[in-house]
Amino acid sequence: MGTVGTGTDGTAGTDGERRRLINVAYRLLGSVTEAEDAVQDAYARWYGLPRGRREQILSPGAWLTTVTGRICLDRLGSARARRERYVGAWLPEPLPDRTEWGSAGGGAGPAGSPDPADQIVLDESVSMAFLVVLESMTPAERVAFVLHDVFAYPFAEIADVLGRTPGACKQLASSARRRIGAARPAGVAAGRSDVVRHVKEAWESKDIAALVGLLDPAAVMTADGGGLVGAVLRPVEGGARIAQYMVAIADRAPGLELLERSVNGAPGLVARRGGVVMTVAAFDVGAGRVNRIWAVRNPEKLRPWAADA
Numbered sequence: 001m002g003t004v005g006t007g008t009d010g011t012a013g014t015d016g017e018r019r020r021l022i023n024v025a026y027r028l029l030g031s032v033t034e035a036e037d038a039v040q041d042a043y044a045r046w047y048g049l050p051r052g053r054r055e056q057i058l059s060p061g062a063w064l065t066t067v068t069g070r071i072c073l074d075r076l077g078s079a080r081a082r083r084e085r086y087v088g089a090w091l092p093e094p095l096p097d098r099t100e101w102g103s104a105g106g107g108a109g110p111a112g113s114p115d116p117a118d119q120i121v122l123d124e125s126v127s128m129a130f131l132v133v134l135e136s137m138t139p140a141e142r143v144a145f146v147l148h149d150v151f152a153y154p155f156a157e158i159a160d161v162l163g164r165t166p167g168a169c170k171q172l173a174s175s176a177r178r179r180i181g182a183a184r185p186a187g188v189a190a191g192r193s194d195v196v197r198h199v200k201e202a203w204e205s206k207d208i209a210a211l212v213g214l215l216d217p218a219a220v221m222t223a224d225g226g227g228l229v230g231a232v233l234r235p236v237e238g239g240a241r242i243a244q245y246m247v248a249i250a251d252r253a254p255g256l257e258l259l260e261r262s263v264n265g266a267p268g269l270v271a272r273r274g275g276v277v278m279t280v281a282a283f284d285v286g287a288g289r290v291n292r293i294w295a296v297r298n299p300e301k302l303r304p305w306a307a308d309a
Contacts, residue, residue: 030092087227122265215239226298
């Protein structure tokens with residue numbers, strides 16, 4: 001995209017906005033690739049403005065945020081139609097913790113450019129549980145909620161993104177808040193890493209009884225293979241059924257290696273075989289048991305994890 005100048009052409013400081021824009025776009029779209037595309041599109045529009053027009057814009061960052069928000073809003077609308085045709089369940093793209101990548105994951109993309117996944121701040125607003133709930137919102141609700149509740153943008157600015165009044169945007173954010181309700185995560189639950197570690201150990205030893213004890217009786221596991229790899233097309237419900245399914249997977253995949261890794265900022269598991277990451281699993285834990293498992297198997301969504309292999 002090139003380096004932004006620091007002269008008087010109205011582009012000073014816009015390079016520094018990239019990290020924030022990637023963070024906004026990922027939370028809005030649930031995909032690193034789509035977030036990167038949206039931000040690149042916004043910058044292309046910025047550079048496409050006549051120089052005189054850029055010089056008239058007092059806050060390039062606010063302009064870029066507005067444009068990025070509008071691009072994401074449009075893509076959320078079209079994504080709904082695409083996801084209706086998606087094979088099986090659609091899950092957000094899981095994010096690794098760059099500090100766990102080692103030297104292979106140097107955080108640089110092609111030609112030394114920053115990897116967008118390396119720029120996303122891993123906090124509760126990117127937890128898998130949070131992103132899955134965001135998927136239940138309308139595009140307008142999601143934009144209003146994320147911009148206001150996560151990034152503290154005023155409703156007057158959000159109104160420019162959505163093309164609605166500030167009052168209407170406030171109502172959208174309130175509606176989104178109700179959708180989240182008790183489902184909104186309150187950070188990493190105490191003891192979550194221990195529970196995930198015990199799940200790993202029981203899975204490795206194919207101990208169905210131990211797995212059942214670690215899973216809530218009403219637990220639900222959702223897998224996303226995207227039609228590209230084998231995965232259950234519907235959620236598996238019930239701790240006993242999930243335990244049996246996990247052991248069956250281990251039986252069918254000799255040599256499967258399980259690694260404890262941070263997934264979207266919370267303790268999770270990575271399954272790899274022959275050095276290739278096959279599955280990334282995120283967990284929701286409460287009262288010492290696993291309530292939800294989100295297993296992403298679609299290889300297109302596991303590209304940021306290649307450095308972990």
